[in-house]
Structures are given as structure tokens and as C-alpha cells.
Amino acid sequence: MTAPEPTGASVRLRPEIAALPPYRQGRPAPADGYKLSSNENPFPPLAGVAAAVAAAANEINRYPDATALALRERLAERFGVTSDEVIVGAGSVSLLSQFIAAAAGPGDEVVYSWRSFEAYPGLVTVSGAASVTVPNRPDHSHDLGAMATAVTDRTRVVIVCSPNNPTGTVVTAADFDEFMAQLPSDLLVLLDEAYIEFVRDEPGAVGRAVDGRTLIGRYPNLVILRTFSKAYGLAGLRVGYAVGPVPILDAARSTAIPLGVTAASTAAGLASLEPAAEAELLERVDTIVARRDRLRAALIEQGWPVPAAQGNFIWLPTGEATAAVAARLFDAGLVTRAFPPDGIRISVGEPESVETLLTILGELVPASQEAHPA
Template identity: 60%
Template sequence: MTDDSDIPIRVRPEIAALPAYKQGRQAGADAFKLSSNENPFDPLPGVLEAVQASATAVNRYPDASAGRLRQRLAERYGLDVDAVHIGAGSVSILAQLVQATSGPGDEVIYAWRSFEAYPWLAVVAGASAVQVPLTDDYRHDLDAMAAAITDRTRVVIVCSPNNPTGPIVTQDEFDAFAQKVPSNVLIVLDEAYSEFVTDPAAVDGTRILSARRHPNVVVLRTFSKAFGLAGLRVGYALGHARILDAARTTSIPLSVTAPAEVAALASLDAEEELLERVRAIAERRDRVASGLRDAGWDVPEAQGNFVWLPAHDETLAVAQAFDDAGLIVRPFAGDGIRISIGEEESVEKVLAIAAQAVRDLPSGHRGARAGVQS
């Protein structure tokens, strides 16, 4: 959508011009879906049984606050229950926070490229989206982000590990950054992939909350990725109760379903078994990243459940090569390709296609390591 000339009602021009969110492509029966950062393992039987049992009461509304899950997470993180907020995925909570804080004339700052929902969350709220370029190694430039703050800034979003490029923000970097941000500006630390992180230097939002030095920080996490509940849509926020009250005020009532809450509780009961799967995915990720570098790709640090190929102008052509081989990846035209870590059977195929693709890049392409093209 680029204009409002064919819309039969009045729509805000900036909304008419805004492209809708596009999820990763679905895959056919003979393809590997590596486009949506999903957990490739099937749900645990105990989680499925809990969901099936809860489905017998679908004629009743769910608990609007997901109270049992809030209480469980509050106990887990040593917080008051009002310092926990549950939403239909962490992105829905981010939308609530942006709408609660930002409107016309305000600014929302985030790194770019980062999660593709960030720009339209700002625009939908009526605010201006301020994009701060990543560093040359695809990391957040926190100094530049701090320098971009003005008296119009209402929210700064930090994504660690960064989706789609992969690198973390370190704890030291975040602490120094938080000191520079005015105390009345909301800092959202988006940690959707935190369970996959193996770098001990990475920022940990729960450590920030326990220190109680920055009440303007809200931490977002989700059950969609590591816990494998992407189809049920349940995420959570941790932070100052009054900030989360503002998010609760802007939320769509009853958006977290009873099966989603039950599945999240069952997943916490089965956490150790689920984290064994996470460790397997992280090990697989490291093998894929290493194999891609050996093939000649300049792959940045990978700490989520995905890797980044900096294909730049060749992005769509390289993505087509994967597609032709039955590997559905996520291209971001002009920037690169995010490849989710999927089934073990996909690894060898991913590395083979990537090795051929890097050899086909134009000479001197900045996504290739020096001396590998032929």
C-alpha cells in the first residue's frame, strides 16, 4: 500500500503508506522453513496435554491478566506481581508501551537494521521513527543512539541479540548507555532470544531490574522462541509497575488466551528439558555460523537462533538460490538474509548452497571474506 486513493474511507496518510508486517514465508512439504526463527522441535507431550485439557473451556473468557503466569514469573524473578505484564507475544507489549508513551511530535529510537516491526509501531502511534545505523560489524551503536536522543524522544529500543543480524549488546555497554539516557525516557530491552545466548558478557535484563538503578528500563521476553510456543502468542514484560500499568491500559482486553497461559505454565514446569533443546539449537547455530565463515561469508557474531548473511545488493538473488533448493529463508532486500536454525537435516544443505552462493558474488563483495571468491 502506497497511497489512500483507492480506500473507501479516510485513513491516516502515514498508515496508508506503511507496508503491513510480512512474516517469513511458509514452506511446502518438501522444504525446510528457515524464515521465522521458530523452534524446530515439536512441542513436548506434557505441554500439548495441558493445552488440550484447557481447550475444553473455550466457551469461557480467559483470565484477563493471566494471573497464574504473572505470579509464577514474579516468583521466578523476585518481583512484585505488578512488575510483570503478559501479552499476546512480546511485540504486542512493545506496541502497548509505544502507544502509552508516544504520539505526534514524539520520537522512537532504535537501531537499524533490527526487528522489522519497530518502524511501524512508531508510525501507528503517530510518532516519528528514528533509525540509528548499526556498526560495520552489525552491532548496536549505543553511543550514536544516545547522541540521537532529543527532548522529543520517548522510547529507545535495544534488541539483544539483535534480530536479524545476531550480535549481542554487552552488560557493560548497556549499563554505560543507560547512564546517558534521561530518566524520563523509556528504554525497552528486547530480549526475545535471550535463552539462546552463550556469551557470558551479554546484557541480562533481569540483572538490571534486580539492581533497581534504572526504573525506566522495561525488559521484554517471550515464550515463542526458546519455549516453542510461537503459534500460541504469549510473551511478557518485566519492569516498573506504573510503566506496565500504562501498557495494560493500552492493551486489547483478553488477548492472551487460556491455552496460551496454560502452555506457558506447562513449559516452565518442563524448562530443563526445553533448555536441553535450546542448547542443541545453540550448538547447531555455532556449527552453521562456523561453516558459513569457512565457506567465505563474513558472518557476524550469532547469539540468537539464526545467522545473518550480509548479501547486500545480491540479497534477492542469493535468497532465490536457497529457495530453489527447498530452503525458505528470510531476505531483507539490499541488506542480507536471515537463516533460522532449523532441523539438523537442513544444516548440510544450507552450507552447500551458501558455499556456492558466495563464490557467485561479484568480486570484492563486502559480504565475502577476502580471498574466497573464484
């Protein structure tokens, strides 16, 4: 039987979705290169975590626990809350999608800083709401005052990303408290802390960085989101979590795709929270932080205006030279994340990548600075 001839008619899709570019994953690195584009943890999985995942594979013929109860209970103990005040999802970005969908729809608005996490615009568009973006300050950090001013009667969600992806800057605790005081108590605030474990308050910094863990129970409209992808090295398993008031989390549970968190993800999360395993993982975080700080200092010495870096990455404000600089790095075997015409995000990866990175960027800094002065 032959297939029918195409009629030329197209399926009717939502125009805003048809025009929406899909999330673009970082390119893979060449065989002899380094992938510095996705903020992945460069260390391999711990043996105990890998063993827990392997054990979970023995039951892949069964559906996982839809609520990841065991992991929620462990996290609840850590944060001093009940398990109902914790939700686990397929990465924190999945949870962001659930919360936005629960609170915002057609005719509503979602406020966030820009540039920030590149998934935000797509998540908002899919919900049917409209994005209201507030430019970062000259130091590449959130302008919380301007964000508060941007809130209207149509605003349903505000997203604060600290440390901010991709610029690496943080929101201070004092500024966040002042910000919350300016917002309506019925406006959902999502504090995205995917990189919180990498934060180290700099000597002489004006105020300590916000830490959502200290805010639990203080605000009826605040949810904090975290992930096992970065510090805990579980990016390939997709497991994140959020802590907040039960009514908000219940609404997010209603918007979730059922059974999105696998048994392997739950097992890996639990294994990572075992005291010995977590201690080793956090030692790795310390190593990445030290490598990050050395890299930033070296780039500043070269003349790059690198903003304060508190994630597992650094931000190069390369402006109109962004595509050219990223291409030169790629030719040298370094895959980075370019955001033309703003800058390049470079993950802190293997130590061998740092030497090549500094060599290439040392050659490029004059042209870049001419294109985008500090």
C-alpha cells in the same frame, strides 16, 4: 435487492497508515523443504505442554483471565518481583506496541538501531510517532553511543534489541550500563530480549552480554521484554511478557486490547515453566545453539563474513545479491528471510536443512562476496 453502485469515493484513512506495508510473515516451506524464515523452534511441543493446551480447550466457551495472573505470579517468583511488576501479552511484539503507544504519540520520536526487528517501524508509525533510526556498526551491532546522541527532547522511547534480530549480535552489559547513564531518567527504555536464552558468551569476547534479569530494580525507566515463542517453542500460541516498574506497566495495560492472552497460552506458559519440562526445553536450546555455532563456523570457513550469532539464526550480509541468493535457496527448498539490499536471516532449523544450506551457500559465496565484500 441490488447493491448500490460504487461512488468512487474512498474512506479517509491516515495517510501514513495507508502507505505502511503490513508485517510480512515468512513464506511457508514446500512439502519437501524447510522453513528457515521465522526463527521458529524446530522441535515439536512437549507432551505435557500439549496436554495442558488440550485441557484448556475444555473451557473455550469462557473468557480467559484478562491478566494471566497465574502466569504472572510464576514469572514474578522467578524474577524476584511482585506480580504487578509483570505483564503478559500476545507475544513480546504485542507488548512492544503497548509500551510505545503508552509513551509516544504525534510529534514524539522513538529511537532504535537499524537494521533491527522489522516490526519496530510499523509499531512506531501506528502510534503516531516518528522513527529515528541509528545505523548498526560495521560488525552489525548496535552503536549505543550514536543512539544516545540521537536522543532529543522529543524522544519518548528507546528500543535496544539484544540479541539483535536479524543480525544476531549482542549488547554488552558494560556498554548498556554506560548507555543508560547517558539517558534521561524519565525516558522509557525497552530492552527486547526475545532471544536471550540462546546467548552464550564467546571465549575472548570483550565483556559479557547484557542480561535484563540482572538489571531489575536498578533503573526506574527500564522494561525488559521476553517471549515463550522461541526457546520455549510456543510461537503458535503468542505469549510473551515484560518486567518493569508498576507505573510503566500499568500504562501499557491501559493500551492493551482486552483479553488478548488466551487460556491456552497461559496454560502452555505455566506448563513450560514446570522444572522437568523447562529442563528438557533448555536442553533443546543447547542443541540449537550447538547447531548454530557449527553452521556459523562452516560458513566462515567457506568465506562468508557471518557476524557473531547469539540468537537461533545467523545473518548473511549479502548486500545487492540478497534477492538472488534467497531465490537460489528457495529453489533448493530452503525458505529464508531476505532483507534487500542488506542481507538474509536464516533460522537454525532441522539438522537435515544444514547440509543443503551449506551446499548451496558454498556454491554462491564468490558471487556474493563480489557484490558485498566483507
